[in-house]
Amino acid sequence: MNGEKIPFKMLNQDPYSTWLGIEILKSEIGRCKVGMTIRKEMLNSMGKAHGGISYALADTAFGFAANTHGKYAVSIETSINHIEALNEGDYLTAESVIEKVKNKLGFNIIEVKRQEEVVALFKGVVYRTNKEWIE
DSSP: OOGGGHHHHHHHTOHHHHHHTOEEEEEETTEEEEEEEOOGGGBOTTSSBOHHHHHHHHHHHHHHHHHTTSEEEEEEEEEEEEOSOOOTTOEEEEEEEOOOOOSSEEEEEEEEEETTEEEEEEEEEEEEEEEEOOO
């Protein structure tokens, strides 16, 4: 399967990312940029975006980019640092770039941004399987 199409197939099969309103802004081999708008039902008790929202956006970008190389890739360890509080109506983007595919593990740092402002840093480790994506 063409690697640039894999994130679109993944999003089509992902009810959670679809519910979040995640859209694919860019898809290339080894790269995926996604975006979404924070909605009222995504806020916590303090009126700010729940930390899981920016995490989910970054994790989706990470997973989509890792799979563009044509084989199923799954995250095995991830973490996030929240830098800024997020509000209803904020539009966030996250771009993952995974260019080197030399072994079974891949490492990546993803910046979650509100316009040009970095609001969170996501770190992830992906495991590449031997199973290939098919159309």
